[in-house]
Amino acid sequence: MPGTTVDLPRTGRPVVVAPMAGGPSSVDLVVAAGEAGALGMLAAGYRSPQDLVGQIAEVRSRSEAPFGVNLFVPAPASCAPERVDSDTAATGVSDAQGRDRADRVAVAAFREMLTQEAAALGIALPVPDWHDTDHYESKLDVVEAARVPVVSFTFGCPQPDVVDRLHLAGISVVVTVTTREEAVGSVDAGADALVVQGCEAGGHRGTHRVADTPNQLDHLALLPLLTDLPVPLIAAGGITTAGDTRRALASGATAVQAGTAFLLADEAGTSAAHRMGLSDPRLSSCVTRAFSGRPARGLRNGFVERYDAYAPAVYPVVDQLTKPLRAHSAREGDLDGVSLWAGAGWRAAREAPAAHIIEALTP
Numbered sequence: 001m002p003g004t005t006v007d008l009p010r011t012g013r014p015v016v017v018a019p020m021a022g023g024p025s026s027v028d029l030v031v032a033a034g035e036a037g038a039l040g041m042l043a044a045g046y047r048s049p050q051d052l053v054g055q056i057a058e059v060r061s062r063s064e065a066p067f068g069v070n071l072f073v074p075a076p077a078s079c080a081p082e083r084v085d086s087d088t089a090a091t092g093v094s095d096a097q098g099r100d101r102a103d104r105v106a107v108a109a110f111r112e113m114l115t116q117e118a119a120a121l122g123i124a125l126p127v128p129d130w131h132d133t134d135h136y137e138s139k140l141d142v143v144e145a146a147r148v149p150v151v152s153f154t155f156g157c158p159q160p161d162v163v164d165r166l167h168l169a170g171i172s173v174v175v176t177v178t179t180r181e182e183a184v185g186s187v188d189a190g191a192d193a194l195v196v197q198g199c200e201a202g203g204h205r206g207t208h209r210v211a212d213t214p215n216q217l218d219h220l221a222l223l224p225l226l227t228d229l230p231v232p233l234i235a236a237g238g239i240t241t242a243g244d245t246r247r248a249l250a251s252g253a254t255a256v257q258a259g260t261a262f263l264l265a266d267e268a269g270t271s272a273a274h275r276m277g278l279s280d281p282r283l284s285s286c287v288t289r290a291f292s293g294r295p296a297r298g299l300r301n302g303f304v305e306r307y308d309a310y311a312p313a314v315y316p317v318v319d320q321l322t323k324p325l326r327a328h329s330a331r332e333g334d335l336d337g338v339s340l341w342a343g344a345g346w347r348a349a350r351e352a353p354a355a356h357i358i359e360a361l362t363p
């Protein structure tokens with residue numbers, strides 16, 4: 001990577017163990033990845049800045065291998081409203097400064113729908129927080145101060161001044177892209193490398209605009225559209241075998257980023273309900289906004305059946321609203337109420353030490 005500290009292949013293997021927020025990317029997994037010659041990634045999403053500080057320190061106390069941290073770029077609209085009118089408390093946003101009225105109406109209707117299920121379980125739903133940035137600025141301060149070798153971004157591209165700040169701290173900046181337009185914009189902003197995320201990828205699609213309908217291009221279709229760009233490309237989506245890695249490298253990638261292949265790894269922090277879902281032969285793959293308002297690939301369960309048609313494209317507000325229901329289902333071990341994020345290659349995921357999975361992905 002030009003002007004940066006980590007050359008991915010020189011970590012030993014052309015494999016990045018994907019950041020997976022919500023539990024799977026444990027410190028154990030990141031350490032195991034680094035020790036096996038891959039690049040491990042801490043997932044800062046949904047985590048407090050203080051937690052992130054602790055995780056970075058723990059990784060460093062256990063391994064000298066390079067590693068990265070992944071951040072969610074907040075959507076501009078989610079930072080906008082400053083004032084909440086008392087008469088709009090149900091939607092948490094004022095008329096004067098709020099989002100598009102259609103979003104507010106859709107969120108209120110969706111909240112009403114979820115409230116019926118929540119009330120039956122004795123769960124109160126939160127008032128939406130339209131200011132939610134997932135502590136983006138504080139987390140930038142954390143990774144800058146810690147001089148983490150690699151910082152990757154999803155859901156958007158950091159502003160050029162942020163990229164400059166991280167470069168000054170010796171940090172490689174990686175941006176997740178799903179289209180040529182996003183890729184060109186990210187290179188223009190100063191990105192050192194791109195994660196090229198295809199439609200097979202598990203978890204959220206990293207589209208830079210929340211409302212965009214993601215394309216149907218897999219990583220092998222996206223790579224040739226980007227090989228003229230002057231940065232390394234890291235292919236992501238459905239990579240579960242050494243053959244997949246070989247094909248991605250032959251199509252112009254410098255490395256691959258695999259997530260789903262590690263969901264059942266011994267070191268992964270994947271919840272018991274999620275692990276059970278991944279082993280359930282009755283489930284099938286789907287893309288849905290039902291859990292968060294952003295399109296994400298996972299396994300089709302009862303929650304998706306009930307809410308896929310109704311969840312508005314408003315992230316992270318929809319994520320906030322569904323969170324207590326998901327947490328309840330996780331506690332109960334109820335597969336039908338949790339998000340079972342997984343890529344199209346989910347049936348290939350297997351229980352094994354991460355080092356074995358990395359070995360199996362290496363050509």
Ligand SMILES: Cc1cc2nc3c(=O)[nH]c(=O)nc-3n(C[C@H](O)[C@H](O)[C@H](O)COP(=O)(O)O)c2cc1C
Nearest residue numbers: 018020021154201202203237238258259260341343
């Ligand atoms: C459970 C899960 C959580 C994820 N969380 C994140 C995340 O926090 N940040 C991110 O950039 N990508 C996240 N992803 C997407 C991965 O970075 C990557 O694009 C994807 O796992 C590649 O596809 P695969 O799952 O088929 O290997 C997640 C994927 C999964 C399966």
